[in-house]
Amino acid sequence: MKAIRIHDYGDADQLRYEDAPVPEVAPDEVLIKIHAAGVNPADWKSRQGLMRQVRPLKFPAILGGDAAGTVERVGAVVSRFKSGDAVVARVNGAYAEFAAIKTDFVGRAPRSIPLSQVAGIPIAAGTAWTVLFETADLTKAKTILIQGGAGGVGTFAIQLARLAGLRVIATTSARNRELVESLGADQVIDYTKEDVAQKARDIDLVLDTVGGEVLKSSFASVRRGGQLFSIVAPPDEALAKDLGVDARFVRSNITGIKLEEIGGLIDAGKVKIVIEREFPLADAKAAHKLVETGRARGKIILRVA
Ligand SMILES: NC(=O)c1ccc[n+]([C@@H]2O[C@H](COP(=O)([O-])OP(=O)(O)OC[C@H]3O[C@@H](n4cnc5c(N)ncnc54)[C@H](OP(=O)(O)O)[C@@H]3O)[C@@H](O)[C@H]2O)c1
Known part of the structure; x- marks a missing residue:
């Protein structure tokens, strides 16, 4: 698959658009065919090594915590999802064509907005939810x-x-x-x-x-x-x-169930997502330079498919 990977900590030039193996799928995981990935400040902080104490990277590493796409394949014990389901998820490694993740972190995607926008939901909305409704x-x-x-x-x-x-x-x-x-x-x-x-x-x-x-x-x-x-x-x-x-x-605590709650509010027209800009996956460098300014309005998206 195509992915954006880094081989060491450093500036945005570390982000390389290259071939990577499709992740293995554990019995309790789903493999998501990623349509789009959200970009978060945590991505550039991880890339620079600022989060290595809490979350050290194993290189080559695929960044990105926010994914929207469709289920490609389900693990042996998964019954909640089936191939083809449109989903939103908190993953590790969203800057890629596929990501495997436990179903706990996966929810059904809202239907009223395109999947490219859905990708902006998980970390941003999930964090706001954690603070307001759980803290x-x-x-x-x-x-x-x-x-x-x-x-x-x-x-x-x-x-x-x-x-x-x-x-x-x-x-x-x-x-x-x-x-x-x-x-x-x-x-x-x-x-x-x-x-x-x-x-x-x-x-x-x-x-x-x-x-x-x-x-x-x-x-x-x-x-x-x-x-x-x-x-x-x-x-x-x-x-x-x-x-x-x-x-x-407060550290965010994001689950698939929560993402479905938030998606429900979006489908009901009660919450909307603000998108600053979408970039193709191959332009992750430009997306990182933008998020790193700290001046983006709403979400930055990488379109994968
Ligand atoms: N603890 C966690 O689990 C968790 C989860 C998510 C995010 N975070 C962290 O939370 C921070 C925010 O994340 P984010 O995704 O919301 O970032 P973001 O989208 O990059 O935030 C950019 C926004 O910050 C505003 N801004 C910049 N300086 C400001 C100031 N002095 N006063 C008021 N507004 C200011 C800018 O508005 P103007 O252009 O109008 O200034 C811009 O719209 C990041 O440091 C991120 O790493 C932590």
Whole structure:
């Protein structure tokens, strides 16, 4: 099969479009014929070796965690899927024509959008879901501040938070104001011109998707007894204790069942996916250069088939 592989950690020039063996399928796995792969910041971070402590790569490695496609073949004990089913999945190695993955991480694809767009769902929407519905205590929250409203995670988080009945404040640069409003943000703060900590104070729940100084300054926005969750880095524990804030780093927990829930919301017209750009698989370098800018709006997609 054709795949984008890397043979060592490094910059985007490491990404090589080449032949690779089709993965073996274990009894509890399905082999997915990939139609499209989503591109995530984790992909360039892995490529550069920034995640080698948590998730070391074995070379040659195929990157990519988000896949949409059809089931090509099922393992011996799999009954939930059959060949030809359109699926969405959290995989290891989506930048390829095929990927094998346990059925736990596979869901039926939503039908109302093309598979190329479905590929943008798993990590971004799954992470927003993990934070909002599996980490946060929404009984204690009326208002959420989403730092990074225009990104992959942010665009889903705004919509899911609105569905959960929260008042949504989102930060973005001016060019993305309308986009973020169209997704349902009640208030938009242009972080390039306005002081976010001044504009958003006493917030019940803060989701940080930016990290660094933005994570630090998020403490000024959250109320005592409030919640601050970062998907980028662990918040300062001592400061959290001092301020009486439940502050945590959250890692996504994405299952096929969750992906089907999210797909259901998409089919019901309650959630939409924002696509920045689609590239052919062979242009993964360009896609990585774009995601690495940290300025993409919504999702970047690699079209495989
Ligand atoms: N813990 C986990 O399991 C997990 C899961 C998924 C993602 N992540 C991490 O979460 C982060 C976000 O992921 P993503 O996929 O959403 O990234 P992304 O799509 O690349 O985010 C890009 C967006 O960030 C916005 N942005 C950049 N700087 C900003 C700032 N200072 N304030 C507000 N917005 C800003 C940009 O909007 P403007 O152009 O308007 O600035 C752009 O739209 C990444 O670091 C990723 O690795 C972690």
